[in-house]
Amino acid sequence: MRALVPDTAPDGGPHHVAIIMDGNGRWAQARGRPRLFGHHAGARRVREVVEACPDLGIKYLTIFAFSTENWKRTQVEVAGLMSLFRRYISKETRALDARGVRVRFIGDRVRLDAKLIGLMDQLEEQTRHNDSVHLTIALNYGGRDEVARATKRLAEDVADGRLDPADVDEETLPRYLDTHVLPDPDLVIRTSGEARISNFLLWQSAYAEYEFIDTLWPDFTAEELRRLCTSYGARDRRFGAVPA
Template sequence: MHDEAKVKRSTMPKDTGYNDPFHVACIMDGNGRWAQQRGRRRLVGHYVGAQRVRDIVKACPDAGVTHLTIFAFSTENWKRTQSEVGGLMRLFRRYIIHEAKALLEAGVRVRFIGDRIRLEDTLVSLMDELELLTAGNSKLHLTIAINYGGRDEVTRAAQRLAVEIEQGRLTHKDVDAECLARFLDTRFLPDPDLVIRTSGEARISNFLLWQSAYAEYEFIDTLWPDFTPEEFNRVVSRFGKRERRFGGVTA
């Protein structure tokens, strides 16, 4: 059971002076539909959605958000058409190249989670370079999930854990929730406090399954390209009014 201090945490840091990390995760849904509603190709929506990421990143510090994790491409998204997948990969490369300087100057530390094996070498190199470039920043921790799936992440973590046991560095008695978490892609992150999904869909789509056990969820009707910093701030403010008990009870 969580300790009393954690149970009492129920409002966002901006309102209370609480100094612990405040982590918001976003499932950025609705880019394709946004474009189709306007008679445009789905990729146009993804490019507009990438511009929206820039706006939300800028809004985070004033909202008291220290960690932002965004779901950019899932392990299931490979099922989309080759043209859309190829366009998304070009968009990821373009985003890294064009945003690197601004992210560095804004104090944003960027890291990526997901299985990089299937990604092209050029993109992986750009990801590595951006992580290294921004490694000294701490104003906002931006984590981008590419070729990421929650079940895939836990499976890969279990495989790495099994290797440690096979090689004698761990025993089965060492394995508990805390131990397994050290093998997850997100081992450097606090668990998310709030998960936002845009576009009106009310499902979690294999995103941060382990980490979101006690996260609060907001399912927003707005499509991601229309999700403004103002609406983001309203959602974060609503989170501040929730009582989070983490399985405990209030006095």
């Protein structure tokens, strides 16, 4: 079902929204269900949010699905999440492609199983010509890990003579990040009432606006996304400058 949102985007709204989708486990436990029940509910919520993006003027949506720290969870929960990712990709590929959504994955794939990696590659390839919404899924992703991997690649280029150390500046490192083809996020949203960024898009979010909201992710709606986009449009973003 198409999300019920206005036909016009809020004036001055964000073009790139990044979301830390938090609260699935607590949502399930509040209903007397296992944590994985909440993760499945959260996965269904992604569809409504993606569908809402074009009407809200959101061209880029980045969601935090699984962090490098999430391996510390119980083996049962981690295995359940990996199964959910495989199921989500298999189930949603056709619908995402039909809506013109281009999907990318960021993060370190080394610890992911071969079947999941194959599904990720297939989804990226099938949607690579789409341009309605650019959906980026952060899977086994950590901001510090990303910067470390990027720095290693940069150092290798310097060692091999492909890059002059004198030319390295703050514009150089982003070319080595997982997100090198994406614009920086304008707005970062974290659900569930937690007020921390949890190692998400550390470099890219230097000038992003943040919204920490109490809503648990499975309860997050397109209407709430619209409200946050409208609030963003009312902010005075000076990027370190002052009014003339």
